[in-house]
Amino acid sequence: MSKLHLHIGSYKTGTTSIQKTFFVNKEALNEQGFVYPGNTQNDHLLYFATKANQENWPRQFKSLNGKRLQEAIAKYFSSLENGFTSNSKQQLISTEYLFIHNSTYIENVISFLSDYFQEIKVYLFIRSPEEYYRSFQQQKIKARSYLTPPDLFKYEFKKVAKAWNEVAELEVIPYQSGINSCEILCEEIGLNFEKLSTPDKNSNTSLSIGQMYLLEKIQHHFYQDYEDRFKNQLGIVSHIDDSFTHKPQIQDWVKIVVYNNHRGDLEWLKEEYGIDFLQDYPRTDELSDFTTFENGKASVRDIYKVPSEETVEKYEAMVIDTLLKKLVQSN
Known part of the structure; x- marks a missing residue:
């Protein structure tokens, strides 16, 4: 068969x-x-x-x-x-x-x-x-x-x-x-x-918070008429090392809102398939208030925990320095 x-x-x-x-x-x-x-x-x-x-x-x-x-x-x-x-x-x-x-x-x-x-x-x-x-x-x-x-x-x-x-x-x-x-x-x-042999790690890696901030800024200033389109040249940002800033962590109130939106589905998942993600979520009674967005759009700083502004600026400066060095070398 x-x-x-x-x-x-x-x-x-x-x-x-x-x-x-x-x-x-x-x-x-x-x-x-x-x-x-x-x-x-x-x-x-x-x-x-x-x-x-x-x-x-x-x-x-x-x-x-x-x-x-x-x-x-x-x-x-x-x-x-x-x-x-x-x-x-x-x-x-x-x-x-x-x-x-x-x-x-x-x-x-x-x-x-x-x-x-x-x-x-x-x-x-x-x-x-x-x-x-x-x-x-x-x-x-x-x-x-x-x-x-x-x-x-x-x-x-x-x-x-x-x-x-x-x-x-x-x-x-x-x-x-x-x-x-x-x-x-x-x-x-x-x-x-x-x-089976293990292939090289794929390039679809997670962004750091510094990389996310930089991409958001570029897209906002230059590509608002091209939303939801990948721009090939921006892919270089994910390849410029950002080991000194932070991995993105969402704010606690965001976790609770996402959990509330999915609680019924998660209970169904546990009952039907024995998969329990309910234990991973924060207590909903910790949510006293949460942010709403009338235009349906949130910024990186709205959703993710804000690290040191100094490290974010340092990453942006490092990207500029890296690109300038590449430009000089190519000429």
């Missing part, structure tokens, strides 16, 4: 590391009787099996050239289907772009995959909402000049889990910071992780 192991995220749970590990270990996977099909590191283009309306596409696809995108989709599905028809009875697919809860879109994906597989098992990692919020906002500031206020933030893991569970066998796994998600996933799938 042919079986597909479909990993759908969620975001910020080690997905890039999982995909890179599987991609660079194709031969090692084959030796264990598994295939990681296709010619790409991830399976984000599988999203188009949803037949979703363009307005619902992930932001990353909306900005791409239409003709090139269609060519990439056609090439991806051709390569994918060639892998599907191999002799291997077990295959792996990984994309967080299927962390969705639209039932029609999910049914379309399952319908497509069911033409090739008799059994489909879906794997979903879920992270503590507070940690997810903190990490996700670090990603957002790379593309825009503001953060999502905590009272407007919703981590839709319950909707996603319930929707996928309607059409496929679903395994829900708690994400644990500092523990390799790929190793955990391999254990669930039946792969020997020890026989």
